[in-house]
Amino acid sequence: MPSYTFRCEDCGDFTLFFKSMSGNKETAECPHCHAVGTRVFLAPNLHKLSRAVSSRIEKGMEPQRMTRNELGPKQPKKKKKMNRPWQVG
Numbered sequence: 001m002p003s004y005t006f007r008c009e010d011c012g013d014f015t016l017f018f019k020s021m022s023g024n025k026e027t028a029e030c031p032h033c034h035a036v037g038t039r040v041f042l043a044p045n046l047h048k049l050s051r052a053v054s055s056r057i058e059k060g061m062e063p064q065r066m067t068r069n070e071l072g073p074k075q076p077k078k079k080k081k082m083n084r085p086w087q088v089g
């Protein structure tokens with residue numbers, strides 16, 4: 001069940017839960033004053049990130065873009081070792 005956070009100018013932030021993700025969820029009616037609230041976009045799982053990364057996200061800094069050459073050579077994939085020889089596939 002997706003949840004979206006909206007901001008009402010009078011009441012502040014409120015969260016609504018929807019049954020599906022389809023449809024336009026840019027605005028919603030405030031459950032308290034019935035004014036139109038706009039959607040607030042938040043970064044997910046900020047509590048799991050380091051303080052430096054979460055502060056960069058909150059400040060709206062964009063991630064560093066790199067080319068393939070800057071990433072380095074492609075690492076070869078290691079073959080998985082079969083732990084159970086009787087298991088096929």
